[in-house]
Amino acid sequence: MQTRRETEQKEMSQGLMALLFSAPAVLIIAATILVPFLMAVFLSLHNWNLKRPGRERFIGLENYTDWLTDSDFWEPLRTTFTFAILAVVLIVFIALLISLLLNEKFPGRGVLRALLLVPWAIPSVVNALLWKWLLNPQYGLVNAIAFEIGIITEYQNVLGSMPSVMIWLVIAYSWIHIPLATLLLLSGLQTIPGDIYESAIVDGAGVWQRFLFITLPLLRPMLSIVIIFEMIFALKVFDIIFVLTAGGPADSTNVLGWTIYTETFRKLDFGAGSSVAMLLGAITLALAILFYVFLDRGVEQ
Amino acid sequence: MKQRARIRLIVIYVAAAIVLLGTVGPFLWLVSSSFQYERQLLNRPPQWLPNPIVLDSYREIFEGAVLGEASGVPYQSRIFLRSFANSFFVAGSVAAIAVLTGAYAAYPLARLDFRGRSTLLFGILASRLIPALSLAIPIVLVAKQIGMSDKIISLVFINLSFILPYVIWLLQSYFKTIPMELEDAGRIDGCSRLQVVHKIILPLSLPGLTSAGILAFLLTWGEFLFALLLSESPASYTSTVVVSLFATDVDVSFVSIITAGVISVIPPIAFALIFQRFIISGLLSGSLKG
Numbered sequence: 001m002q003t004r005r006e007t008e009q010k011e012m013s014q015g016l017m018a019l020l021f022s023a024p025a026v027l028i029i030a031a032t033i034l035v036p037f038l039m040a041v042f043l044s045l046h047n048w049n050l051k052r053p054g055r056e057r058f059i060g061l062e063n064y065t066d067w068l069t070d071s072d073f074w075e076p077l078r079t080t081f082t083f084a085i086l087a088v089v090l091i092v093f094i095a096l097l098i099s100l101l102l103n104e105k106f107p108g109r110g111v112l113r114a115l116l117l118v119p120w121a122i123p124s125v126v127n128a129l130l131w132k133w134l135l136n137p138q139y140g141l142v143n144a145i146a147f148e149i150g151i152i153t154e155y156q157n158v159l160g161s162m163p164s165v166m167i168w169l170v171i172a173y174s175w176i177h178i179p180l181a182t183l184l185l186l187s188g189l190q191t192i193p194g195d196i197y198e199s200a201i202v203d204g205a206g207v208w209q210r211f212l213f214i215t216l217p218l219l220r221p222m223l224s225i226v227i228i229f230e231m232i233f234a235l236k237v238f239d240i241i242f243v244l245t246a247g248g249p250a251d252s253t254n255v256l257g258w259t260i261y262t263e264t265f266r267k268l269d270f271g272a273g274s275s276v277a278m279l280l281g282a283i284t285l286a287l288a289i290l291f292y293v294f295l296d297r298g299v300e301q
Numbered sequence: 302m303k304q305r306a307r308i309r310l311i312v313i314y315v316a317a318a319i320v321l322l323g324t325v326g327p328f329l330w331l332v333s334s335s336f337q338y339e340r341q342l343l344n345r346p347p348q349w350l351p352n353p354i355v356l357d358s359y360r361e362i363f364e365g366a367v368l369g370e371a372s373g374v375p376y377q378s379r380i381f382l383r384s385f386a387n388s389f390f391v392a393g394s395v396a397a398i399a400v401l402t403g404a405y406a407a408y409p410l411a412r413l414d415f416r417g418r419s420t421l422l423f424g425i426l427a428s429r430l431i432p433a434l435s436l437a438i439p440i441v442l443v444a445k446q447i448g449m450s451d452k453i454i455s456l457v458f459i460n461l462s463f464i465l466p467y468v469i470w471l472l473q474s475y476f477k478t479i480p481m482e483l484e485d486a487g488r489i490d491g492c493s494r495l496q497v498v499h500k501i502i503l504p505l506s507l508p509g510l511t512s513a514g515i516l517a518f519l520l521t522w523g524e525f526l527f528a529l530l531l532s533e534s535p536a537s538y539t540s541t542v543v544v545s546l547f548a549t550d551v552d553v554s555f556v557s558i559i560t561a562g563v564i565s566v567i568p569p570i571a572f573a574l575i576f577q578r579f580i581i582s583g584l585l586s587g588s589l590k591g
Binding site: 039112128147 | 434436443463525541580
């Protein structure tokens, strides 16, 4: 111990050391997240349109009040929530089913679990391209299968009208998001001790009762985490919209992520774009906190 | 009882078959389509397997990259391989720098006792709650002003900051699993803190560092928003941007578009399958990919 104390004395304080060790990473994060965030707040309080240079001026909360009194905000907000809720429900439902399957012991389970990483590893843009091909109105596989089975009598342009465009957008988006949710739920299932089930079987509980009264309550903490994560991700959806629908047809898939993009980078109104981005961020954050408190309290009870 | 066990196994394998089809089916169809003639793709009913195996669209991409305009292939095909190399450069650099700087930042968070430790950790994590879209606006504005737009080095820098919080979180939780006694033993032998990190913590954390590096690579490879907004020419396009240029262009043949998609996912899928253990353990301790 003597030697250790001596070394300790020769060295600088732990705080200073922590500062030096983390400085490079913290500086990088500050430069590209903290500074731009403050600038985004600044921009959102200004009239700042690149099409009208020289007219930048401080306008307080005008951008915000403009959005909040405009259907150009409320319509995309509703579309965003429609999309996000449908996607979260689909992702969590399918992921729960797959994780229950993978929680059973059977030969080949490891291979199946590994193959889940295939959709997970596909970038969202390539995923959009893949579904654009699958859903092609003339030659798409989805059309071909539905036609051959006899569900449809002629090929459909599912991306050309509501509500089919929303449904397929949700499916395409969910396809690459299900694997991670599955793995998280599976790790949650694996923490449930097996003897609880055994004693339940002795008590005569059926499969459905075991799921409802043992699995679901014990899985709830992990289920909450997955729901919150997927909700946060889905609310800021952008990539797949860009490639698959560009907000169309007739603005029916115009989510807030797309509104921010068009407002800022097509109309070049950086002030309006920043303020609607701030609104989306605030909504996401508020929802995350609300979910956290609500679901967490539910777990305690 | 034996009868029940058999039924259980049948149910499981039917379910597993459905999951398998849903998981790899769509992607295999993309691969199969990329090896067909354009006119075969228009068949009804569709042709499931390529017959013969056609490599024209792959050749197009290589010829386009070498011969340029003289090859007569679409613009996107000509610039695709360069964007592929750009993606490698960006994702590889981000992974290397993120693990290196992230490890030093993670060590004090895992092991040192200092004022503001939990604030620092919270701040690093909370930085990820801000939607990238809102940060993109000022970042693009500044990048254009200081002449850093359309440079892949900017993409490295931006991606780095979005990946670092994950990497730090992952590594600090990994460092905590290393027994304190090992570190103490090193300290008694007279190692400085820096030596402890270099000689004890880092070598023992190789699996954790690998997980973090691979995840950083994969997440950066798939990044699209900043790659789109900060690039203006083939010099800085990454493969996701060129894929989007393909996918939103109605004049390019289906088979070219599909082939670009297939090539651009070869690295991530190969990585994911080769390093699946590292990835799954990393995912479960860090909960990644948005």
